[in-house]
Amino acid sequence: MVKPNMQPTKTPVAKQEPLVRARNFKEVCLGYTEEEAINEASRCLNCKNPLCRTGCPVSVRIPEFIEKVREGRFLEAYDIIKSTNNLPAISGRVCPQERQCESKCVRGKNGEPVAIGRLERFVADYAMKHADEMEKPAVPAPNGKKVAVIGAGPAGLSCAGDLAKLGYKVTVFEAFHTAGGVLSYGIPEFRLPKAIVQKEIEGLKDLGVEIMTNMVIGKVLSIDEIMDDGYEAVFVGSGAGLPRFMGIEGEALVGVYSANEYLTRINLMKAFLDGYDTPIMKSKAVAVVGGGNVAMDAARSAMRLGAEKVYIVYRRSINELPARKEEVNHAQEEGIEFRLLNNPTKILGDENGNVTGIQCIKMELGEPDQSGRRSPVPVEGSEYVIDVDTVIIAIGTSPNPLIRSTTPGLEANKRGCLVVNEETNQTTQQGVYAGGDAVTGAATVILAMGAGKKAAASIDEYLKNK
Amino acid sequence: MFKILNKKELNDAVVRMDIEAPYIAKKAKAGQFIIYRIDEYSERVPLTIADYDREAGTITIIFQTIGGSTQHLARLNAGDSILDVVGPLGVATEYGDVKRVAVVGGGVGCAIAYPQAKTLYNMGVEVDVIAGFRSKDIVILEEEMKAVSNGFYLCTDDGSAGFHGFVTDKLKELIDSGRGYDEVIAIGPVPMMKFVCKTTEPYGIKTIVSLNPIMVDGTGMCGGCRVTVDGKIRYACVEGPDFDGHKVDFDELMRRNATYKNQEKTHVCRLTGGVR
Numbered sequence: 089m090v091k092p093n094m095q096p097t098k099t100p101v102a103k104q105e106p107l108v109r110a111r112n113f114k115e116v117c118l119g120y121t122e123e124e125a126i127n128e129a130s131r132c133l134n135c136k137n138p139l140c141r142t143g144c145p146v147s148v149r150i151p152e153f154i155e156k157v158r159e160g161r162f163l164e165a166y167d168i169i170k171s172t173n174n175l176p177a178i179s180g181r182v183c184p185q186e187r188q189c190e191s192k193c194v195r196g197k198n199g200e201p202v203a204i205g206r207l208e209r210f211v212a213d214y215a216m217k218h219a220d221e222m223e224k225p226a227v228p229a230p231n232g233k234k235v236a237v238i239g240a241g242p243a244g245l246s247c248a249g250d251l252a253k254l255g256y257k258v259t260v261f262e263a264f265h266t267a268g269g270v271l272s273y274g275i276p277e278f279r280l281p282k283a284i285v286q287k288e289i290e291g292l293k294d295l296g297v298e299i300m301t302n303m304v305i306g307k308v309l310s311i312d313e314i315m316d317d318g319y320e321a322v323f324v325g326s327g328a329g330l331p332r333f334m335g336i337e338g339e340a341l342v343g344v345y346s347a348n349e350y351l352t353r354i355n356l357m358k359a360f361l362d363g364y365d366t367p368i369m370k371s372k373a374v375a376v377v378g379g380g381n382v383a384m385d386a387a388r389s390a391m392r393l394g395a396e397k398v399y400i401v402y403r404r405s406i407n408e409l410p411a412r413k414e415e416v417n418h419a420q421e422e423g424i425e426f427r428l429l430n431n432p433t434k435i436l437g438d439e440n441g442n443v444t445g446i447q448c449i450k451m452e453l454g455e456p457d458q459s460g461r462r463s464p465v466p467v468e469g470s471e472y473v474i475d476v477d478t479v480i481i482a483i484g485t486s487p488n489p490l491i492r493s494t495t496p497g498l499e500a501n502k503r504g505c506l507v508v509n510e511e512t513n514q515t516t517q518q519g520v521y522a523g524g525d526a527v528t529g530a531a532t533v534i535l536a537m538g539a540g541k542k543a544a545a546s547i548d549e550y551l552k553n554k
Numbered sequence: 555m556f557k558i559l560n561k562k563e564l565n566d567a568v569v570r571m572d573i574e575a576p577y578i579a580k581k582a583k584a585g586q587f588i589i590y591r592i593d594e595y596s597e598r599v600p601l602t603i604a605d606y607d608r609e610a611g612t613i614t615i616i617f618q619t620i621g622g623s624t625q626h627l628a629r630l631n632a633g634d635s636i637l638d639v640v641g642p643l644g645v646a647t648e649y650g651d652v653k654r655v656a657v658v659g660g661g662v663g664c665a666i667a668y669p670q671a672k673t674l675y676n677m678g679v680e681v682d683v684i685a686g687f688r689s690k691d692i693v694i695l696e697e698e699m700k701a702v703s704n705g706f707y708l709c710t711d712d713g714s715a716g717f718h719g720f721v722t723d724k725l726k727e728l729i730d731s732g733r734g735y736d737e738v739i740a741i742g743p744v745p746m747m748k749f750v751c752k753t754t755e756p757y758g759i760k761t762i763v764s765l766n767p768i769m770v771d772g773t774g775m776c777g778g779c780r781v782t783v784d785g786k787i788r789y790a791c792v793e794g795p796d797f798d799g800h801k802v803d804f805d806e807l808m809r810r811n812a813t814y815k816n817q818e819k820t821h822v823c824r825l826t827g828g829v830r
């Protein structure tokens with residue numbers, strides 16, 4: 089075995105300077121060069137019992153692909169990743185690696201873990217650039233069966249891809265005018281360039297997947313009608329797109345957005361680019377309420393649109409921020425001010441109904457509860473006002489009721505998530521499968537992708553035996 | 555792509571188009587709407603479905619050229635195509651057990667009031683249509699509305715045709731004369747709907763309005779279309795666009811609809827400047 093590189097920290101990766109990137113929408117992280125990737129790959133111990141793999145929701149064969157990177161055989165590394173992960177260029181960029189593979193890596197015990205995410209991204213980008221050197225996957229022989237997929241997010245797309253490879257004729261019905269789901273409308277360009285999402289989608293089309301946009305299922309067609317139209321199975325990957333508001337005073341003022349609306353205007357409608365008609369407020373001071381990826385994306389987008397001051401208002405402490413750690417760091421570097429242990433109580437407006445500020449109450453961590461978690465409790469009399477002209481609410485989303493309310497027999501739980509058999513991802517209706525955020529509530533890209541893959545296998549099993 | 559099959563200018567600022575949209579035509583019902591996006595650079599804009607032909611697979615839209623987007627749409631002609639049309643969105647109008655209804659339309663709102671009147675009339679309901687316009691030269695759909703109403707009352711602000719005055723004056727007069735409406739349906743500019751509701755409230759006549767907030771997706775995922783009804787946040791795109799007018803916060807809706815007013819102007823300039 090080659091002697092591993094015992095450098096204790098990750099090989100650094102080039103990024104745009106914080107104060108420069110805070111004012112443009114170009115990708116923040118520039119990715120490894122070949123040399124850097126090989127150097128980082130040589131930090132991997134190629135463990136016999138690779139713990140990293142147990143942390144990966146789709147069990148990417150991590151040490152195997154990293155070994156190929158070390159040997160400079162990048163396209164082979166790509167094939168290894170692709171065998172379990174349909175969207176590596178995307179997951180390499182947006183997975184919370186610090187909570188998944190990298191959290192388990194043995195190198196992390198004494199220094200930093202292997203930069204698995206950066207390596208995955210490197211390999212996927214390399215493969216995209218060298219696509220012509222790879223054999224195009226042959227368009228599979230059709231098996232004569234049709235399957236419908238609802239929603240073109242990571243769950244739907246990966247289900248469609250796997251089924252197409254098995255010879256099914258797959259039609260994806262997407263409500264928006266563009267495929268991609270959150271990858272297109274939610275996650276900003278500076279974190280996930282839309283050209284990459286488009287390439288993945290083009291790859292599916294090459295496999296014969298048909299994508300019908302502007303089709304809101306439950307309105308224009310029901311699942312029953314789709315079934316009547318000759319589709320033998322349906323996969324529901326409609327996500328969890330319904331924004332929650334807080335229910336505090338002032339949420340209907342002019343200048344209050346849901347993060348979904350704010351990000352959709354920017355990412356899908358390109359309000360940030362000249363020549364596009366969709367408007368967005370030109371804000372001076374913005375408060376974003378929430379602590380997840382969505383909140384970070386909204387805050388950093390507001391900064392890029394020219395805001396002078398951007399705040400993250402979050403009711404818990406830094407340790408509970410659910411966002412990817414890297415994005416929190418990036419946001420801090422870019423000058424976003426974190427008002428942690430702060431809970432909004434009211435949004436203030438002027439006589440014309442425009443936002444003028446957000447009133448917050450300070451919180452402190454209370455006594456640990458049964459689970460040992462210390463919940464924040466308000467500090468009495470600590471209310472104060474942050475002067476802002478825009479408030480963006482990013483406190484979470486839930487599944488859209490449109491499909492379940494128009495499909496008799498499709499059961500959902502209290503939170504509106506579709507109920508499925510955990511082994512097969514089948515819903516309570518025969519022939520109808522579901523996965524991704526529609527089942528779990530807002531989660532992650534890789535879990536959605538994995539669910540789509542699992543459902544594809546179950547659908548194949550079901551239709552083979554039908 | 556969605557092809558424009560026919561185009562007709564109903565007056566200087568109001569255009570009717572028939573658009574090929576077979577899936578939507580098959581499902582559309584009165585009161586529902588579509589969202590269109592003309593090309594890659596355009597906004598997503600909602601428009602009520604004025605009519606549909608299930609056999610021909612077409613829907614009809616009628617719109618007033620107010621903002622940049624509708625001006626852009628109005629410049630297209632039969633044979634041209636629109637990149638995206640999605641629908642039918644929203645809840646179809648639900649007609650209660652009614653015998654006599656007043657349908658009140660204001661300006662281009664008549665384009666939506668008309669199919670409502672038609673549906674009710676064909677159901678055997680006694681329908682009075684009160685249609686208000688600024689002046690005679692912008693009156694639209696007069697013959698059509700007459701044909702589907704028991705009483706047709708044209709009103710103009712300047713008195714150049716029909717009744718000289720606002721629709722609310724005419725409505726009050728009719729109510730006072732004992733028409734005994736079970737319900738009033740009001741569709742038009744927000745201030746008009748607000749005042750129709752003010753007029754009917756003392757009489758306790760149920761009044762349905764069709765709201766037109768700013769929208770993006772039209773499926774409940776952005777919350778941009780939220781309106782306050784009975785003190786609660788409601789999403790007009792999925793729970794509306796029809797609401798009980800006596801419970802709607804119209805002033806808030808007007809303010810929210812003006813969110814991008816200043817930016818809209820620059821868009822218009824850019825359009826007429828012919829940059830694209």
Ligand SMILES: Cc1cc2nc3c(=O)[nH]c(=O)nc-3n(C[C@H](O)[C@H](O)[C@H](O)COP(=O)(O)OP(=O)(O)OC[C@H]3O[C@@H](n4cnc5c(N)ncnc54)[C@H](O)[C@@H]3O)c2cc1C
Binds near residue numbers: 271303306326526
């Ligand atoms: C701003 C933001 C940032 C995020 N950042 C990260 C991150 O860094 N890392 C990470 O792992 N995860 C992140 N997430 C979460 C992640 O994006 C989601 O968990 C994932 O996209 C879920 O995939 P999905 O396929 O289930 O649903 P979605 O991506 O939501 O796709 C659902 C699709 O279905 C369509 N649809 C819905 N209803 C219908 C209907 N009735 N008919 C037809 N089509 C319909 C929608 O338009 C959409 O295109 C982020 C989410 C957001 C919003």
Ligand code: SF4
Binds near residue numbers: 150193
């Ligand atoms: S745990 Fe770390 S060192 Fe071991 S195989 Fe995985 S990436 Fe390599």
Ligand code: FES
Binds near residue numbers: 778
């Ligand atoms: S238009 Fe987006 S939620 Fe209604």
